[in-house]
Amino acid sequence: MSKSKSVLTLLLQIFPQWRPQMYFKASLTALSHAMEDQVLAGSEEPLVIASFQKERFYRQEAQRYRRISQKSDQVYVLAAPETEFKNCSREYETIAFDPDDTLTQEWHLVVLGANYASCLICQEKSVSTSQQMIDDIDNNRRFEGIWTFDRQVTQQAAYILLNTIVEYRPELQEKVDIARKKYLHPDILSQTITQPKNIDNTSWDISPNDPDPFVQRLVTYIQAGQYKLIKANRSLASKEHKERLINSITTAIRLSLDPNEILQIAVQKLGEGLGVCRCLVYRCKETDSTATIEHEFLNKGIASIKGQTWPLKHNPLFQEVVELRDALTIDDAIRDPRLTNDQQQGRLSGKSLQILVNSCSILSWMLVPIFYRGRLLGMLELHHCGSKTMTWKEDDVGLVNAIATQIGVALIQAEAYANLQDLNEQLEALDRTRSNLVAITGHELRTPLSTIQVCLESLASEPDMSPELRQVMLNTALEDAERMRKLVQDFLTLSQLESGRVEWNIEALDLQECVELSLSNVRARHKGTALPKIENHVKDELPLVRADGEWLVEVLAKLLDNACKFTSQEGKITLEVSSQTPYQLEVTVADTGRGIEPKRLETVFDRFYQEEGALRRSAGGTGLGLAICRQIVRGWGGKIWAESQGKDHGSQFHFTIPIYGDQMPKEPSQPTMRSSRQSRSRAKGKRKQMS
Ligand code: ADP
Numbered sequence: 020m021s022k023s024k025s026v027l028t029l030l031l032q033i034f035p036q037w038r039p040q041m042y043f044k045a046s047l048t049a050l051s052h053a054m055e056d057q058v059l060a061g062s063e064e065p066l067v068i069a070s071f072q073k074e075r076f077y078r079q080e081a082q083r084y085r086r087i088s089q090k091s092d093q094v095y096v097l098a099a100p101e102t103e104f105k106n107c108s109r110e111y112e113t114i115a116f117d118p119d120d121t122l123t124q125e126w127h128l129v130v131l132g133a134n135y136a137s138c139l140i141c142q143e144k145s146v147s148t149s150q151q152m153i154d155d156i157d158n159n160r161r162f163e164g165i166w167t168f169d170r171q172v173t174q175q176a177a178y179i180l181l182n183t184i185v186e187y188r189p190e191l192q193e194k195v196d197i198a199r200k201k202y203l204h205p206d207i208l209s210q211t212i213t214q215p216k217n218i219d220n221t222s223w224d225i226s227p228n229d230p231d232p233f234v235q236r237l238v239t240y241i242q243a244g245q246y247k248l249i250k251a252n253r254s255l256a257s258k259e260h261k262e263r264l265i266n267s268i269t270t271a272i273r274l275s276l277d278p279n280e281i282l283q284i285a286v287q288k289l290g291e292g293l294g295v296c297r298c299l300v301y302r303c304k305e306t307d308s309t310a311t312i313e314h315e316f317l318n319k320g321i322a323s324i325k326g327q328t329w330p331l332k333h334n335p336l337f338q339e340v341v342e343l344r345d346a347l348t349i350d351d352a353i354r355d356p357r358l359t360n361d362q363q364q365g366r367l368s369g370k371s372l373q374i375l376v377n378s379c380s381i382l383s384w385m386l387v388p389i390f391y392r393g394r395l396l397g398m399l400e401l402h403h404c405g406s407k408t409m410t411w412k413e414d415d416v417g418l419v420n421a422i423a424t425q426i427g428v429a430l431i432q433a434e435a436y437a438n439l440q441d442l443n444e445q446l447e448a449l450d451r452t453r454s455n456l457v458a459i460t461g462h463e464l465r466t467p468l469s470t471i472q473v474c475l476e477s478l479a480s481e482p483d484m485s486p487e488l489r490q491v492m493l494n495t496a497l498e499d500a501e502r503m504r505k506l507v508q509d510f511l512t513l514s515q516l517e518s519g520r521v522e523w524n525i526e527a528l529d530l531q532e533c534v535e536l537s538l539s540n541v542r543a544r545h546k547g548t549a550l551p552k553i554e555n556h557v558k559d560e561l562p563l564v565r566a567d568g569e570w571l572v573e574v575l576a577k578l579l580d581n582a583c584k585f586t587s588q589e590g591k592i593t594l595e596v597s598s599q600t601p602y603q604l605e606v607t608v609a610d611t612g613r614g615i616e617p618k619r620l621e622t623v624f625d626r627f628y629q630e631e632g633a634l635r636r637s638a639g640g641t642g643l644g645l646a647i648c649r650q651i652v653r654g655w656g657g658k659i660w661a662e663s664q665g666k667d668h669g670s671q672f673h674f675t676i677p678i679y680g681d682q683m684p685k686e687p688s689q690p691t692m693r694s695s696r697q698s699r700s701r702a703k704g705k706r707k708q709m710s
Pocket of ligand 1: 581582585610612613614615623624628629641642643644645646669670
């Protein structure tokens with residue numbers, strides 16, 4: 020099918036004095052409806068030709084055209100088919116034109132009766148894509164064309180469109196001929212479309228139009244349009260007001276990193292902005308039983324509920340919000356079934372909630388949760404307390420939801436800041452510890468090093484030194500070198516344990532065997548010195564324990580070593596094991612030695628703690644032994660502590676160790692880490708030493 024020529028272009032060729040006008044789609048809709056209503060209201064049987072650009076535009080008007088077809092049998096509807104629209108003769112004629120036809124760009128409505136003639140012939144203006152985005156509202160689509168009551172122009176438009184109709188549907192020739200004869204002036208019929216005749220205006224018999232009903236309807240449409248515009252403006256204004264409110268609250272709460280300040284600003288501004296009677300916020304978790312109201316905004320004359328304990332766990336409203344993960348609104352708290360139902364298992368009965376509602380004079384209620392990434396941080400509540408209930412608007416719920424989201428972000432920021440501060444403090448403390456450690460280690464190493472240096476210098480510079488003195492010098496240097504070696508070794512062991520770079524070789528161990536191994540170690544170490552009496556009360560039939568054997572022997576040996584160091588040879592050392600729970604054993608190394616002051620019972624586990632200080636030390640040692648023991652015991656999930664009745668009343672060192680069994684956790688509480696090569700070889704060396 021050939022493309023038809025633009026009806027507007029043809030009309031303007033015939034009537035060059037006519038200037039096309041610009042119309043918005045909204046105006047064309049109003050004009051078309053007014054013209055159609057004129058037909059519906061009238062009693063004449065006019066020719067009606069409507070050309071819709073697309074099937075979907077026509078579909079919205081199909082019902083109207085069915086009604087129009089009851090007024091006249093000369094009704095033609097043209098449209099570009101999209102789905103079911105096709106050439107058809109039913110109540111009226113439908114003409115499906117080619118989707119490439121110029122008609123797809125045009126909007127036509129021709130109404131031609133004996134007393135009434137009107138036409139709307141327009142062409143859609145194509146707009147740039149960017150403009151289209153601005154005019155995203157369909158009503159802003161622009162057209163250019165002619166709208167007139169001029170009978171001559173209307174007849175000419177009808178003539179052109181009837182020709183197009185016959186072109187598309189030749190079988191309608193007869194019906195169209197009847198229309199031509201009935202509605203068109205003979206002069207129009209004698210022209211050809213390609214070369215339109217210049218028609219003499221004066222020879223036309225123009226029947227008078229009665230525009231009154233048309234104008235009435237048009238006014239109605241304009242009024243309706245205006246009303247829509249006012250509504251749109253109102254909604255825009257309220258949107259703007261809300262956006263401004265959200266922005267101001269967001270800006271205010273983002274300025275603070277103090278959670279309390281954030282919550283107070285939020286309730287204050289939100290309460291003021293929405294003009295509610297009471298606005299409150301409290302922090303809570305999903306599992307909390309209650310919350311304390313800490314922040315509220317009150318309108319004039321409203322009683323404060325600050326400081327009150329709010330039920331959560333048994334509160335069906337709170338639970339519903341948590342389940343829904345969304346806001347909840349109650350317009351009438353007195354009649355709402357959730358607040359009147361008394362059959363709520365495990366939850367506050369409606370009656371109890373009613374008491375709460377009455378005591379706080381809540382009439383309408385809104386609860387909005389504050390979530391951050393699915394985690395409940397708190398709840399915002401809005402209370403209306405007047406004498407009349409109020410219906411919460413969806414917009415208001417949306418606004419409070421938006422504020423709740425902002426509060427969530429602000430609270431998390433504040434939390435992150437507080438964590439950062441904590442972390443900073445921890446880092447500072449760590450830095451202080453590191454500096455202390457460097458100073459102490461430096462001092463501990465320098466002392467024996469100076470002794471060694473003095474001894475070696477004397478030996479080198481005084482060749483005449485007596486052999487006895489020479490031996491003394493050498494022994495002193497060797498002793499201090501050994502002290503340094505121990506210090507370095509203990510220091511490295513402690514660092515490895517503290518950094519978690521130790522691989523635990525957890526196994527089932529016979530405690531008695533480990534005790535005996537550590538006793539022989541201690542005896543070998545103190546060979547030649549008189550030791551206090553050591554009594555081993557550990558029974559043979561104990562359950563196996565779950566630990567790393569080498570480290571267990573190390574702990575026992577260190578505790579026994581200390582007991583030997585701080586107990587005179589007249590004293591006594593006792594080794595005992597008891598089982599306080601079915602899961603663990605408690606090992607005790609007790610002595611009757613010099614004892615520990617009660618206030619030092621914790622401090623003795625600090626690194627480098629020595630009661631006498633390193634320089635005045637008589638018993639030797641590095642001051643790292645107990646710190647190492649604590650790290651080892653923690654490694655298998657146990658605890659270690661000291662007890663003493665004070666100076667010269669002896670000391671008892673206790674530690675717990677898990678029993679080997681299915682009911683025990685499989686791994687030690689500290690994460691198992693890769694051991695360094697150094698720790699492996701060290702452990703191997705120790706194994707040899709032990710056997
Ligand atoms: P070291 O024994 O090498 O000095 P430790 O860390 O093993 O280091 O012990 C730290 C301090 O705890 C000791 O210097 C001592 O003052 C005190 N201490 C440890 N065991 C006993 C004990 N059995 N009796 C009295 N004091 C003890």
